[in-house]
Amino acid sequence: MLRVVRALNPILFRSLSPTGVSKRLLGLTGCNVLGARLLSTASASSSSDAATGAAAAAAAATAAQTTHRQPTLAESGLSSAEDFLNGTNANVLEEMYELWLREPSKVHGSWQAFFRNIETGAPLGQATSLLSRPQRERISRAAPSVTAGRDVLEVARDTVRVMSMIRAFRHRGHLVANLDPLNLSQASGHVVAGAHEESALSPARVRYDLDPVSYGFTEADMDRIFYVGGDLPGRPLRTLREIHSMLKNAYCGTIGFEYRHMLSKEEKDWIASRVEVFGPMFRFTPEEKRQIWNFTAEAELFEKFLSYKYATAKRFGLEGGESIIPGIQAMLLRGSELGIENVIIGMPHRGRLNVLAQVVKKPLEQIFHEFNPDESRTRVYLAGGSGDVKYHLGTSSDRTLANGKQMHLSLVANPSHLEAVDPVVVGKTRAKQFFTYDVDRRRTMALLLHGDAAFAGQGVVAETLELSDLHDYTIGGTVHVIINNQIGFTTDPKHARSSPYPTDVAKCVGIPIFHVNGDDVEAVVHVFRLAIEYRQRFRKDVVVDVFCYRRHGHNELDEPSFTQPLMYKKIAAHPTILQLYTHRLVNEQIVQPSEVQQMRDQHMRRYEISFRNAPNWKPRDSDWLASHWKGFKSEFQLSPIRQTGVDRDVLMRVGRALCRIPESLHIHPHLKRLLEHRKQMLEGEIGIDWALAEQLAFGALMCEGTHVRLSGQDSERGTFSQRHAALIDQDTEERYVPLDHIEGDPPGQFRVCNSSLSEYAVLGFEVGYSLESPRALVMHEAQFGDFMNGAQVIIDEFIASGEKKWRRQCGITMLLPHSFGGQGPDHSSARLERFLQLADDDPDEIPAELGMDNRMQIQRANLQVVNATTPANYFHVLRRQIHRDFRKPLILLTPKELLRLPECRSPLADFLTGTRFHRLIPETDPEIATGEKTRRLIFCQGKVYYELVAERKKRQIRDVSIVRLEQISPFPYDRVAETLSAYPKAELVWCQEEPKNAGAWFYVQPRIRTTLRGLIDEAHGKHRVVAYAGRKPAAAPATGIYTIHVAEQKELIDQALSDEPLPVTV
Ligand SMILES: Cc1ncc(C[n+]2csc(CCOP(=O)(O)OP(=O)(O)O)c2C)c(N)n1
């Protein structure tokens, strides 16, 4: 309240000269306001307080009735010794106060008490309630007579109406802000979708809401003063005209602030304090204006230059939206002052070349070269990859900004799939924050640019936003920029979204949205600065929606008038942003007309020089594997195969942490048994199971300095209640992560996190995380493998093809529960076939080098698909991801039934130094016939192996060998060849539980055939063929009827173990 008094003192009593005051108070306003204020505060207090407050308000309101000049203290006939209740006039009040300040004893005791209370910070209403009892009693005696008057109610009503008007501007002012540079008809659906005439969003309706007339005010009220202290910044007493004009400027100018949906009062107040400014909201120095002008020119002329030089090329130019470039530049500069050192950028096609050139400072020579690539040089650059179109490529750079600060910028490569890069950028940002100890996330930020249609339409936008405030996924805020050109290809907003703005989806996480007219480049710069200030202060996402237009068609070769003839007529007649701004600065005499051409020539010359040098551009080595990736091998440099076994002491150290919990932690009794069980496994009494093997792998990697991150729905406990990587106290729900308590504080950190219920964004996030540094084992786990097709875009575009397109390695590991246990069509299959179909190893060609010393098969492949059938092999394949000098995506099918199968255990010895991953596990039963005595050789993968073995044992079959393909892709030709040679007379069978049109059959069949062809002679079975035992083709991955599942499973096992040879289709 001190604030109110402080504000009130100079303004109400000092700053207004008596004449000024009397002018203002003509119509009785000061006391009106004071009265209303007293009334409003009193209404919230106790009844006796209310009476006092109301009395004072009524007194003020009575004065408000006077329509002529108010008397001074001398004229009033009042003496300074006048009792409190009789002081009803603003001038008198003012003079009384002045007098009290000079000589307190000269005013009546009641006034002394009142002013004292005000000065000590009492709210206005309470200021009277703090009077002495007799004073209050006199007030209450007087109250009935004055409160009965209707003026009191009018005062209260008018004040409430002013507040309602303020509220209307805050909530809805943006709907009639001057946002659209083209001023398209809103009813046509170009600007605010759904804003047709009858709707509540129609501009006419909104404008009426914002008009004082709609609150019952007339022109005569416009100069009345209202008390708005605490509600609006600046002087607490304002005329209605001032209030209305300030609100109009603030909310209906070229910026539309949409933020009242936010829940945090602190954040809303912060924004309001920056928006509701009496006077110009932003003012730039002449130097700043010239800088903005220069950036605008750079952006516009760059597009012009490209259009001259490459008239027939698609570049998805920025024309119409160039002001985002000065906006981003200003944001970086302001960000650097606020601590930002790294910016990771993701963006679509629109304006990408411009951002690359002006913001990321990708060498112009390289950009121009990519328009006209020299084939042989490009092949070198691609280093065996397939490359991508120029507007998908990423890059990074270190810039020195105008203020001398350094900033690292990286633009992440992306596919055509709009918005798919969003979670990837966010994950990469999180990883960078982790590896640079950016604990409060103020040094590294993400900047995501979006198209208006894509932002509204693509679900991954919402999924990514939902990650923004989650403990294990937050990055302390992303700045989102929408290049809102009011069109998506050929589709108008009214057909592209149901929400008024493209940005409405961002409201789901309660973040501010700043809409801005892209033609007002200064407003754009202001808003970008505000956005970064908000991000740095509150560490949350923020959206800048730049309303602009697309000067050409979707690309420069497209004809936009086929579909938007009226819009494009307007665009053709519309001056460019640079023209508009130049005109403005010339008018303001900040730019001389003679400089305009000079500046243009200067930029064009610079572009021309780079253009001429473009043919000489050579790729830099540093482009390939930068920063954390130094020393990692490309597919042309051998990375030796290493053992992945671990010293017993290390395993025991990890094991102790896994089995020991503090006494103070009260865990569920079942978990106590689980820990006991794990102890027995480590002591060698029983074999090690899947879940323990996994955590031993994690712990051992941590001891070696690797950061281990596992994220997915329910990953802490594990879908099948097998993992329990975090233990929960039964009394307090405190979370205890055993791997955080390995003795000796290992250098690698462990993070296991339950994710939001998203596959697309969460997998994208983890891919981004794994792109940042090779020094982490980053795993994403699907709750069931079936659900991963929700992330198919990430799988196809980043995991399967990212390295080949963009020359960036990625070691993401996907854990996909997969097996046919009768749980129905959607809890059985991780769609193994999809991953195998994406694998790029050649089915018809056996790699030349497959020895331990020269094998580079995985290095050259695009991904690995593994289904380990033993805990030890699982342990080793996880460790192998890190124990190599390259990174490669690993698709790991993981078990369900095997998690608790006693046969699926591995002895401790299989984890120790000297052991490693086996791509193929041969027959292990010594009782089974070998060599020529083997009648049938079954190849299989996954859980069905255990079922085959159990049935073979039951039937006492000894002449059928069963071999497991653990690494399905790249296909282990050498190990399969060895096996085939070892059983020269055996009939070959591939057995799988997946339907025939799924699983691995289509993938292994040609490769087994190729392997057989490669065998040296007939004796080794050169012309043998492989038969199929398994389910028939099916539309759904599995049946929903358990009994049918059982019957099918029995049938395929029967086929595989049948006495008669199986039919072969070649
Ligand atoms: C997921 C996806 N679907 C469809 C497309 C095809 N496509 C390319 S650009 C485009 C229009 C995008 O409109 P907008 O997001 O407004 O960006 P603008 O081109 O207007 O800048 C479409 C539909 C795509 N690239 N990605």
Ligand SMILES: [Mg+2]
């Ligand atoms: Mg668009």
